[in-house]
């Protein structure tokens with residue numbers, strides 16, 4: 001198992017390098033001018049000032065040199081300062097990452113619970129009313145875009161009923177307690193779960209049906225084992241492997257969805273930061289956001305793969321101690 | 323031999339599957355009985371409804387697209403009136419079942435030992451250590467080499483023959499009064515087949531449980547069974563003592579079945595005769 005872990009970890013570094021290089025090149029070739037956007041437009045600066053600022057920021061050098069210097073600094077733990085306001089990138093990113101991790105973490109746990117429970121209910125009661133309801137709901141979820149659902153929920157719960165806050169982490173001028181923080185979490189988390197759970201539910205339903213139709217499940221029933229054992233030792237562990245694999249594979253979709261939701265709900269996470277930095281061509285911030293997102297997805301994938309390997313006796317034996 | 327009350331009594335059993343608009347009559351008013359300690363062979367070509375009979379006995383048929391009619395009594399009890407906990411007390415513990423493909427009948431994420439211990443603990447309410455001891459004893463009883471090691475093995479780590487013997491041990495550990503064996507040798511190579519049949523015959527003789535052996539291999543049935551049932555298209559065409567049916571078939575279909583394996587049957591009839599006479603089975 002350790003050997004497997006080391007092998008997989010070694011693969012992460014080239015992946016991150018590739019992501020950063022691609023992001024750098026794309027960003028540099030996109031239209032827009034970071035120096036001009038600092039003062040609101042090229043026409044507000046003299047040519048001499050413009051060149052001085054560009055030189056200070058190292059923007060007059062070839063792209064390859066800029067990338068090399070950026071990479072060298074990052075490897076030394078120096079992420080630079082925001083071109084927009086001079087704040088340390090590492091501080092800003094850390095704060096945003098915590099917010100995004102909270103959002104995706106809570107929503108992820110929600111998706112796992114919803115899809116395992118709904119998938120179990122539909123899979124074990126296939127072609128009965130529960131199954132039809134769950135499957136129809138999954139289809140609706142599959143077809144609903146997150147941003148549209150987010151706006152709908154805001155309209156309903158924040159504007160019409162005024163039960164929940166519609167944006168941000170906290171409401172300015174109101175007390176900041178655990179309860180208000182949770183209230184701010186409800187709508188964005190609900191949006192992610194409702195807009196994303198569909199395919200997960202369908203997958204679990206299918207896996208559960210496969211297990212129930214399997215020889216080993218039938219043999220276990222023929223052995224007189226009670227429901228409790230059939231569910232926890234046969235159905236769940238065997239349905240879990242394809243589910244976790246899919247969780248890993250679909251993580252980029254989920255992160256993308258969460259970024260959109262951050263924008264809809266002004267949730268101060270990586271996604272919102274990314275969007276603002278992209279508009280301002282704030283390349284130090286943008287690169288950090290891309291790299292952190294890439295690392296998040298890659299590490300998530302790695303955890304999923306490790307879990308799958310650990311759940312699979314064949315792989316466990318291959319890399320194990322025995 | 324004193325005539326005993328039947329252990330299993332199947333009366334007018336019919337099984338129909340709904341497949342879309344169509345309906346398959348898989349089993350059509352089949353009646354037979356098995357006495358305690360008796361081995362009954364059920365033969366017939368593929369699709370004749372043999373597995374459906376076995377699955378009906380254990381209540382394994384999916385109730386959604388299946389219609390069952392008739393009555394099955396086990397030890398005087400009507401099985402069709404069982405609720406869930408009633409079935410759980412019968413399945414495994416009083417009626418065991420051996421399936422055709424040994425590897426796929428084990429949970430892929432649990433060891434052989436874990437599955438034996440799990441079933442033993444559930445049915446006999448045993449402590450873990452005690453369940454382990456009984457599992458080991460059952461593996462030894464079926465002649466499993468290195469049983470301690472096999473306890474820690476997954477099914478994919480065992481050969482087909484070893485796997486089927488582990489499956490046999492799992493059934494035996496629960497000490498059922500009746501064993502349903504649905505094509506137990508069909509997926510094994512010839513050597514493993516011979517070995518399994520040998521162990522099956524030995525243990526059956528020693529323990530004296532009743533058995534329903536399903537097979538299209540007449541050779542296997544001739545070797546093990548006291549009585550033979552011949553099925554075709556869901557109907558029971560012929561039943562009787564093994565020797566009588568194989569030597570003197572009454573139905574043309576049975577004759578046809580026999581002609582398909584002439585050489586093997588004649589070779590085997592001799593051993594079967596010795597065996598059945600020794601057992602004191604009443605021959606016609």
Ligand SMILES: Nc1ncnc2c1ncn2[C@@H]1O[C@H](COP(=O)(O)OP(=O)(O)OP(=O)(O)O)[C@@H](O)[C@H]1O
Pocket residue numbers: 339340341346347348366367368369370371372373374375538
């Ligand atoms: N779940 C099911 N749904 C629909 N039809 C089925 C189902 N199970 C069996 N059948 C049909 O019922 C008939 C009898 O099947 P069964 O499996 O009992 O036969 P069998 O004698 O055991 O055959 P084999 O030797 O191939 O195992 C077949 O025509 C089969 O196609």
Ligand SMILES: [Mg+2]
Pocket residue numbers: 372373374504
């Ligand atoms: Mg069959």
